[in-house]
Amino acid sequence: xxxxxxxxxxxxxxxxxxxxxxxxxxxxxxxxxxxxxxxxxxxxxxxxxxxxxxxxxxxxxxxxxxxxxxx
Numbered sequence: 161x162x163x164x165x166x167x168x169x170x171x172x173x174x175x176x177x178x179x180x181x182x183x184x185x186x187x188x189x190x191x192x193x194x195x196x197x198x199x200x201x202x203x204x205x206x207x208x209x210x211x212x213x214x215x216x217x218x219x220x221x222x223x224x225x226x227x228x229x230x231x
Contacts, residue, residue: 170216170223175209190214 173191190207217223 164214164224164226169218172217172223173214173218175207175214176200176211176216177207177209179210189208193219197203208211 166196171191171193172189174187174189176185176190178185214224214230215223215225
């Protein structure tokens with residue numbers, strides 16, 4: 161994925177990691193506010209964004225997302 165850095169209240173790195181998209185299943189928080197590894201180091205965690213998008217969000221779920229269809 162390309163990199164996306166922000167300033168502001170968006171600290172949760174979220175994506176969908178399940179195998180049944182578009183069924184209302186919850187998102188996965190890859191890195192959260194209380195992650196003991198610290199930001200941004202913990203954001204380098206390896207994961208497969210199966211739907212080819214990730215987002216940085218606040219507690220309310222508002223934020224910014226990044227979609228890369230060709231990774």
